[in-house]
Amino acid sequence: MITCLGDALFARVGVATVQVLRNLGVAVDFPAAQTCCGQPAYNAGYRDAARDTARAFLRAFAGSESVVSISGSCAAMVREGFPDLFAGCPEEAAAAELAARTYEFSEFLVDVLGVRELPVSRHARVALHHSCHTRRLLGVVEQPVRLVQMVDGLEYIPLANAEQCCGFGGTFAVKMPRISTAMVDEKVDRILETGADLLVGLDMSCLMNIEGRLRRRGHAVEVRHLAEVLAAGWRA
Amino acid sequence: MERRAFLERLRSHLAEEEPQQDASAQPDLPERRVLGARERIDLFIDRLRELGVEVQVVASRQDAKDAVERLVGERAWGSVACAPGLRWPGISEKWTAEAREAPFGLCEADWAVAETGTVVVKSSADVRRGHSLLPPAVGFFVSERCIFPTVGDVLHELAAVERALPSCISFISGPSNTADIASVHVVGVHGPREVFAWVIAEAAGGAVDHGSSGHDE
Amino acid sequence: MSVASRKAFDERVERALGDEMLQEVIAEGQDYMQALVEPARAEAEWAAAVDQIARIRAHTLAHLDRYVDQFATNVEERGGHVFFAADAAEARRYVSDLAQRQRAKLIVKSKSMVTEEIELNSALEAIGAKVVETDLGEFIVQMAHERPFHIVAPAIHKSLEQIRQLFSAAAGRQLEADARALTDYARGVLREQFFAADMGISGCNFGVAATGSVVLVTNEGNGRMTTTLPRTHVVVMGVERLVPTIEDLEPILRVLPRAGAGERITAYVTAITGPRRDDEADGPREMHVVIVDNGRSRILGGKYEKILMCIRCGACLDVCPVYRKIGGHAYDSVYPGPIGAVLSPLLDGLECHPELPFASSLCGACTEVCPARIPLAEYIRELREDSVGNGPGPLAWRLGFQAFAAAAARPRLWAAAEAVALPFLRLMSAGGALLNGRGPLAAWTRSRDFPRAEGTSFRALWRRGQDRRGP
Numbered sequence: 001m002i003t004c005l006g007d008a009l010f011a012r013v014g015v016a017t018v019q020v021l022r023n024l025g026v027a028v029d030f031p032a033a034q035t036c037c038g039q040p041a042y043n044a045g046y047r048d049a050a051r052d053t054a055r056a057f058l059r060a061f062a063g064s065e066s067v068v069s070i071s072g073s074c075a076a077m078v079r080e081g082f083p084d085l086f087a088g089c090p091e092e093a094a095a096a097e098l099a100a101r102t103y104e105f106s107e108f109l110v111d112v113l114g115v116r117e118l119p120v121s122r123h124a125r126v127a128l129h130h131s132c133h134t135r136r137l138l139g140v141v142e143q144p145v146r147l148v149q150m151v152d153g154l155e156y157i158p159l160a161n162a163e164q165c166c167g168f169g170g171t172f173a174v175k176m177p178r179i180s181t182a183m184v185d186e187k188v189d190r191i192l193e194t195g196a197d198l199l200v201g202l203d204m205s206c207l208m209n210i211e212g213r214l215r216r217r218g219h220a221v222e223v224r225h226l227a228e229v230l231a232a233g234w235r236a
Numbered sequence: 237m238e239r240r241a242f243l244e245r246l247r248s249h250l251a252e253e254e255p256q257q258d259a260s261a262q263p264d265l266p267e268r269r270v271l272g273a274r275e276r277i278d279l280f281i282d283r284l285r286e287l288g289v290e291v292q293v294v295a296s297r298q299d300a301k302d303a304v305e306r307l308v309g310e311r312a313w314g315s316v317a318c319a320p321g322l323r324w325p326g327i328s329e330k331w332t333a334e335a336r337e338a339p340f341g342l343c344e345a346d347w348a349v350a351e352t353g354t355v356v357v358k359s360s361a362d363v364r365r366g367h368s369l370l371p372p373a374v375g376f377f378v379s380e381r382c383i384f385p386t387v388g389d390v391l392h393e394l395a396a397v398e399r400a401l402p403s404c405i406s407f408i409s410g411p412s413n414t415a416d417i418a419s420v421h422v423v424g425v426h427g428p429r430e431v432f433a434w435v436i437a438e439a440a441g442g443a444v445d446h447g448s449s450g451h452d453e
Numbered sequence: 454m455s456v457a458s459r460k461a462f463d464e465r466v467e468r469a470l471g472d473e474m475l476q477e478v479i480a481e482g483q484d485y486m487q488a489l490v491e492p493a494r495a496e497a498e499w500a501a502a503v504d505q506i507a508r509i510r511a512h513t514l515a516h517l518d519r520y521v522d523q524f525a526t527n528v529e530e531r532g533g534h535v536f537f538a539a540d541a542a543e544a545r546r547y548v549s550d551l552a553q554r555q556r557a558k559l560i561v562k563s564k565s566m567v568t569e570e571i572e573l574n575s576a577l578e579a580i581g582a583k584v585v586e587t588d589l590g591e592f593i594v595q596m597a598h599e600r601p602f603h604i605v606a607p608a609i610h611k612s613l614e615q616i617r618q619l620f621s622a623a624a625g626r627q628l629e630a631d632a633r634a635l636t637d638y639a640r641g642v643l644r645e646q647f648f649a650a651d652m653g654i655s656g657c658n659f660g661v662a663a664t665g666s667v668v669l670v671t672n673e674g675n676g677r678m679t680t681t682l683p684r685t686h687v688v689v690m691g692v693e694r695l696v697p698t699i700e701d702l703e704p705i706l707r708v709l710p711r712a713g714a715g716e717r718i719t720a721y722v723t724a725i726t727g728p729r730r731d732d733e734a735d736g737p738r739e740m741h742v743v744i745v746d747n748g749r750s751r752i753l754g755g756k757y758e759k760i761l762m763c764i765r766c767g768a769c770l771d772v773c774p775v776y777r778k779i780g781g782h783a784y785d786s787v788y789p790g791p792i793g794a795v796l797s798p799l800l801d802g803l804e805c806h807p808e809l810p811f812a813s814s815l816c817g818a819c820t821e822v823c824p825a826r827i828p829l830a831e832y833i834r835e836l837r838e839d840s841v842g843n844g845p846g847p848l849a850w851r852l853g854f855q856a857f858a859a860a861a862a863r864p865r866l867w868a869a870a871e872a873v874a875l876p877f878l879r880l881m882s883a884g885g886a887l888l889n890g891r892g893p894l895a896a897w898t899r900s901r902d903f904p905r906a907e908g909t910s911f912r913a914l915w916r917r918g919q920d921r922r923g924p
Contacts, residue, residue, distance in 0.1 A: 007871070007912055010911075015914060030911075032916070033864045044837060044854065045837030045840060047838050052859075053861040060864075132815075168814065173897065175811055179466060182778040183777075213902075215902035239525065242537035243521060250518065250754050251515070351717075360732075361734070364733070365681045365736055395699045406724075407718070407721065412673050412674035414636065417632040418616065422633055424636075426587065427678075
């Protein structure tokens with residue numbers, strides 16, 4: 001699952017994800033019919049638009065063995081949002097079935113592929129952003145930490161107030177920009193406190209929010225999706 | 237609104253169904269702590285101390301009375317608010333029923349909870365609510381026999397007398413306190429500021445073991 | 454969302470964001486509470502208690518009419534009077550009529566959010582009674598003529614110095630800048646009021662249906678004073694605040710003090726059953742219980758029903774990242790924070806609080822911490838559906854999402870739309886500072902740089918890769 005955001009703005013993350021999966025021996029396909037999981041519309045309250053979008057999503061991935069998403073919140077939409085969206089609809093069973101084979105990237109590597117070591121090097125002080133939906137809706141907390149710790153040369157520094165939202169929240173970021181900015185400012189402060197030169201995350205939506213504010217405040221901390229770090233540092 | 241109409245309005249929003257029997261009572265409780273008499277007293281005392289209660293373990297009721305007399309003397313308290321049934325000749329001129337001006341109130345705990353350091357007091361014709369509330373310092377005699385492991389155990393006792401509940405039952409855990417002013421913890425607000433407890437741990441013979449409540453099996 | 458309403462909301466938010474001291478106080482308070490609650494939540498006993506609470510409360514709500522009936526009967530059997538208030542106006546009228554009949558000149562109150570909801574104080578003041586809030590936090594905000602800032606700690610936003618000034622002005626002399634000294638001042642003033650008061654009004658944390666008992670969970674002792682000293686005791690309670698039996702209190706008492714105040718148990722848990730008995734020497738001679746509906750029955754049996762399971766612990770406020778920034782007053786409602794963002798629109802109507810469902814990033818922290826298992830974040834999201842579905846809503850958003858959905862359902866249309874959008878995104882990226890705060894994405898670029906655009910979509914890259922590799 002490349003996600004609408006990934007497709008339009010972060011193709012490099014998709015490329016990195018494919019690379020990593022292939023390096024791990026996974027046959028990767030990209031069903032071109034995929035567009036969006038419907039989360040933006042769903043969270044904004046536009047249920048019908050969300051359902052239409054989600055229906056197309058169900059069709060696009062109908063034939064896939066597993067669906068791996070570069071975004072935890074999109075995977076959460078499929079696992080938690082679809083059952084609500086399709087309750088009582090003809091697609092209900094198909095949605096449940098798809099949810100059962102949809103994963104977030106780090107979860108797929110650690111829990112499904114059973115990755116315990118990685119031939120990856122990268123020297124940096126690294127902080128990790130968990131993102132709320134990944135943490136709370138998917139329950140994915142340990143997996144990205146373990147993957148980061150498998151990278152040779154990364155010094156992992158836990159973030160203070162790590163479970164606090166970065167302030168993206170989808171349309172919230174543009175509907176309530178002052179509150180959103182205040183929230184991301186605190187997240188940026190916590191990241192800067194770690195002295196990290198690299199911030200790694202699982203959701204480009206959060207990362208784009210944090211990076212946008214970091215740059216505006218004049219900081220050069222590198223911001224990457226976990227897949228990018230793994231792909232770039234993969235030892236041949 | 238008239239009672240029937242009010243209830244009918246509630247009912248109209250609810251599904252038609254047979255009322256479940258006792259769906260609420262005591263389902264699947266986690267295993268209750270099993271505490272021996274000694275453990276109960278020790279835990280109770282630890283919790284009381286954590287709450288800032290001055291606690292002393294005494295071997296007899298007489299020792300408790302002596303301790304109270306000493307304290308009243310030390311503090312030069314002019315009166316002690318207390319129920320008639322609890323009084324004894326020792327400080328006879330100080331006893332009063334009226335708690336409003338008394339510097340010290342003395343009560344007998346009807347029950348106590350080890351886990352939380354709580355004493356439980358019932359109101360009655362003799363035991364005024366004010367005795368444990370109005371004086372700035374209050375003290376409790378706690379017989380070890382009445383110490384239960386958890387709040388739930390005491391609630392269970394109360395449930396057994398539900399038809400005859402007193403007008404006021406107070407679960408008291410430490411002195412009154414607040415953190416409402418700039419999040420600074422202050423002890424002693426409207427209720428008492430100082431709390432004393434004398435735990436009367438009589439010899440093993442008389443003690444009934446409330447280490448585990450029978451109803452949870 | 455009307456323009457005026459949004460403007461007022463934005464102003465309240467700005468005021469909070471611009472107040473550095475406030476920002477510090479809220480963050481410290483949240484961090485403090487989280488540090489106390491987190492370890493407790495990890496214990497197995499917590500999960501078991503939370504499960505029980507959910508079961509007991511759900512059962513109670515499912516048979517609420519029966520339990521209200523039983524509760525009322527038992528209160529009356531013990532000599533109390535029960536009044537059923539369909540709405541705020543009825544509740545106000547009953548209490549003020551009672552106060553008038555009894556010529557109550559001085560009324561003391563212990564903390565009750567529902568009395569604020571029904572605006573009881575102003576009704577009593579209108580008949581010439583003096584109403585004194587005795588919970589220290591409420592005493593402070595009453596003096597400052599403000600709404601409570603937090604449902605458990607009403608004056609958490611006030612600094613020591615601000616409180617010192619308030620109290621000093623009331624005292625007519627300069628008081629020390631010391632929490633102990635200020636507390637002693639309040640204690641002295643309020644003690645006189647307790648003894649002189651004609652009537653004491655309290656809330657009710659929980660009513661016990663089987664016994665007609667009113668249970669108060671407090672720390673300061675003002676709850677006990679209010680319900681012991683004045684001649685008449687009036688309880689005002691929401692119709693949903695019941696449990697079937699005394700034993701049902703156990704899991705609640707295990708969780709509420711911890712979730713609300715980080716304590717194992719509060720200093721006082723008081724169960725009041727009827728007025729004083731004939732042979733008793735203290736306690737109120739009369740007891741009146743006012744059971745308030747005020748929109749709660751409308752929520753019963755509906756999709757938001759679980760909001761009625763709230764035990765008013767305040768834990769959601771202690772973890773909300775939005776509350777952390779904007780504080781309680783920005784919500785402009787009796788109940789702030791996540792609970793308020795749901796309850797206030799449901800009780801007052803969405804049109805009274807149009808911004809609240811949108812003042813959330815849906816992070817889910819509230820749902821995660823709620824000991825009553827209320828799906829707060831999900832309810833906030835659903836209120837958005839109610840909001841955009843029924844009201845006109847901003848047309849641009851509706852059309853935008855509909856267009857988005859139309860394109861999302863048609864991959865070729867989607868690819869075509871991308872082909873148009875991508876150059877625009879590249880422009881946004883390249884535009885740099887020039888575009889900051891301007892154009893359609895101004896809300897983003899005013900404070901954040903636009904992401905570096907790659908100029909190509911993933912699907913285009915994939916297709917190129919496929920073409921190169923061949924079949």
